[in-house]
Amino acid sequence: MDRAQKESFLFRSLLDSNALLAFGSDWPVADINPLGSIRTAMKRIPPAWDDAWIPSECLTLNDALKAHTISAARACFLDNDLGSLSPGKLADFVILSTDSWDDFAAEGSASIEATYVSGVQAYP
Template sequence: MDVLLNATLESDKSGLQVAIHAIGDKANDMLLDMFDKVVSLNGTKDRRFRIEHAQHLSPGAATRFGEHGIIASVQPDHLLDDADSAGRKIGVERAERSSYLFRSLLAGGAHLAFGSDWPVSDIYPLQAIRTAMSRKLPGWEAPWISAERLPLDDSLKAHTISAAYACFLDHVLGSLVEGKYADFVVLPSTSWREFADDIPGHVLATYVNGKQAYP
């Protein structure tokens, strides 16, 4: 960890954003400890540290993300791959206590940003939003860890403005306001309620910087 700490300290001093992968609960705790040390040594600033994946967290870790505004850069569709195997690998109780704690991370003050990790999992953002809201695998009758399901509003934010914030692009991307790029899609749904009840599998059109790019 000394090598990683020194590299992070110097990168942070140079103004670089640091993003590090961590999946297991111990790995996430080690990074949280290290980020705490970097903040204490380099001082407070808008650095937006990111932990990529943050899939399994120890008790209390979700709150620690919020203490220094650490971004949990998560990929909801990995849940579809892990839900069936996590219990076998780390035990059912531990898996259900620690896995993909999206709602707990938000409650703890973390910035939650969605991504795909493509080509490891599906690149389609609407699928990720559906997964975060339902946490239900194909063929499953009940969601996996239902208390961690997200409502539509939080899921949309995680895939738009929060994702832009996670890479210092929220001043130009992530929301439709004057002065930002007009990047948006046209959906077949007639209302947000309809969208939430039946998330579509396609978009009608895609606009990039205000210009139609699809179809």
């Protein structure tokens, strides 16, 4: 139990050691919604918890976004095809309810206003 509480999901330490963080929907301490995973990585407060878990391991918004996008694509050897909005890459993206990354970083929440798959609006 002590090892799990003090030595697991040490994301900041891994980044500081130049490791590649690749996040996905199977991360066990967050729900399938990537916004929830990003919030958990930034705040280190898993769903239904009151306090941060190993707060020294918090990630910045930028680090959490990279882990869910270009780094995840690179881990799958797909970074030439997806993971960033670049010419020639597949364009799946969402429009969020906030227009400020600073607000999202502070609050850790936003809702999805629209979803685009292959550059075409799929929701709503």
